[in-house]
Amino acid sequence: MHRVTEHKEDVSVVLRGSVAKFFVGAVIHWDRSVREAMDSINTPGFGVYIHIPFCRTKCNYCTFVIKPWRKDLAERYSRAVIQELDLFLSENEVSGVADTIYFGGGTPSLVPAEHIAALLSTCRRHFDVPQNCEISLEANPGTVTAEKAAAYRGCGITRISLGAQTFDERSLQAIGRDHTAGQVATSLALLREKGFENINVDLILGLPEQDEIQWAGNLEMVTQLEPPHISVYMLELEPKSPLYHLVARGVHRVPDEDAVSDWYLGALDHLPGHGYAQYEISNFALPGYECRHNLKYWQRRPVFGFGIGSHSFDGRARYANLAGMNAYLSRVEAGISPVEWRRVLDEKEELGETLFLGLRLRSGLNWEELSEGFGAEQVAEYEKTLRSMSNDGLVEWRDSSIRLTPRGMLLSNEVFQAFV
Template identity: 35%
Template sequence: MFKQPAKFPDDLDPIGVYVHIPFCKTRCNYCGFVSYESDAVLENRYIDSLTREIQGLGSSRLLLNSSFPRRVDSIYFGGGTPSVLDPDIFAKLVCSVSEILIPTNQLEITIEVNPGTYGKNELAVLRHTGITRLSIGAQSLNDSELHKMGRSHSSLDFTKLYSDSRSVGFENISVDLLAGYPGQTLESLEKSLQGIIELEPEHISVYLLEIKTGSKLERDFRNGRLTPLDDDVLADMYEAICSRIQESGFQQYEISNFSKKGRESVHNKKYWTDKIFLGLGLAAHGMTGRARYSNIVDLEKYLEITNHERSAIDSLMVMDALSRFKDAMIMGLRLVDGVDLELMGRYYGFDAYSFVKECLQDLESAGLYEIEKKVIKLTPRGRLLSNIVFSNLL
């Protein structure tokens, strides 16, 4: 039986801040995120509430704790579709965050932008505001696929957004692609990917379709209106994407993420490298070192509670050293570089190598992971079947 980790790591690194904007123009068929149809009145109320939540953090016990790290090196506006909002709003939100946390010189500020929302003027405002990185939700460059997905944009909207973003000076752009949607073929996926690669973004994220409870897609599968792609086809797609992107000068650094040298997402790496991050806004999640928390999911409840200047946190799970260690292992294994078990063991004060050997012994012959010089990494097949490895570590 393995020994419990003896301690929490001291983590004084700068933290990340995630801000959720839960509004979209329309709802995509596969969507499982917390998002509401865009509505100007509701959005204004939401921004007021969000601002109050951020300001309230300044006097929260968490930040008053003298050992809690105060510096911030990433702010990420995700959704939903943040780009349904007036672009001036983001400057105000960044200002509010900067009043309670100290921005480092290298602050990365990312905003998710969907095609068909912002034009050149709005993008120029964002650039002027100090937003350093855009994450563009292309998903496909095939209009028939976009239609089936229920996306509200065309491939032309995407290329226009991309070129407008470059023309106003954005030098760090990530593009999202969705793989495995019913009707998609390996050929059509490769064509979309090729179109994205030719634009030369700094970063590409490729997500394999997940069937989210409550989505239209889930109902369509249940009622037999649509059939999911075969697992072997999905595996072929994943392998083809990984090779094609890497041949084009990107390095794969995480299961779904590829970047040009030095252009990994500072923000997302917080999640995978056991760092502290705060989640603000409806349904946002945070990790404070000793606890994980999630915010209220119901919009009206969120608006009401923040109006009364009460905490938006809905559930909080205090973590012992073992659960934090397991989280760190699972998240760390998402990285292509894997986890250095010796460092991890030193960090947490126990034998990480024995822990892993014991938990993963049943998978030893399946070729899902390898351990070399006490560094454990998922193999390409293991990245595809990562959930099997992760469930053994729980």
């Protein structure tokens, strides 16, 4: 859900989506505190990702594999994911603590809260889940009721990610969202009333009918609502999406890339001005509210995924589950692992991933640590590339620290291609 230019659990897709624009204007001052803050976020354990693929309707920009909401299918699916967790633990030995758990989708807030509670208690039965585990759930405005919010609190959810996307009704209608702008504030208030403090609000840049004034209004609105975490994704129109064809036929108009780039750069000024530090290309947080689960993807920590199409990384290999519902259910119900493919990474791939995932973070990379970890000879291969990116204004290289410039963030796809 809401992963417009990226999909959290699939590192290969992290490469999708950036706006191709040459920009040299904005300067973000190098801030050592960003690296120090990142270093202080302790994510030593592994993450657990649980995919809930159901949505009430399909947004017209979405190309993810989702399933229309069906109560009976959702019940069968939840049972199957519990079976998959049992199966996984009977076949694998996992050491360490599960210090983040993430329910992503789809729309996890559509399924009854009892399903979420049952999945969580299975995780607790199988994994060492510490008291301070970050347990996130993605929710769509309009699907959160007082009962559900209370039940989420009751079963231990600690963080909610709310897919607002925009506060403009015209844009919401144009992309086929099944909620109104007003429901974002209502859902946020409801969640707070039930004790949720750690809330993310997702926004999308480049939506149909968006203009400069509307985007500025979105930023104003989101900062007024004061969620401690804000994600800003850029819309990438994919030919497989219905929206692509609606735009091609002139039914909807999307803002041009230059405008979207300027608005993104504006957000890099606006959000820090309200206390939100940018810690990743698309993510901004008040101090201490960075998403620890998503940091695991960028820091290449192990994350085990469950459910259809989920992706995993065990520290050495990446692997993925079958994406088809029927194939997934029949495998799991027969007691067979639903893993479709598995690939052990070689050292060059590990280094490539470390480079492009690390560059997503504002804390960036540390050249000395890279040389120590991978060997000076291995990393030297990339030195020329990074030096030339530095000359082109795509990365800043100071002492041992390397990170993307604002222009590098806008051209991140092109930058990352050098490392894959």
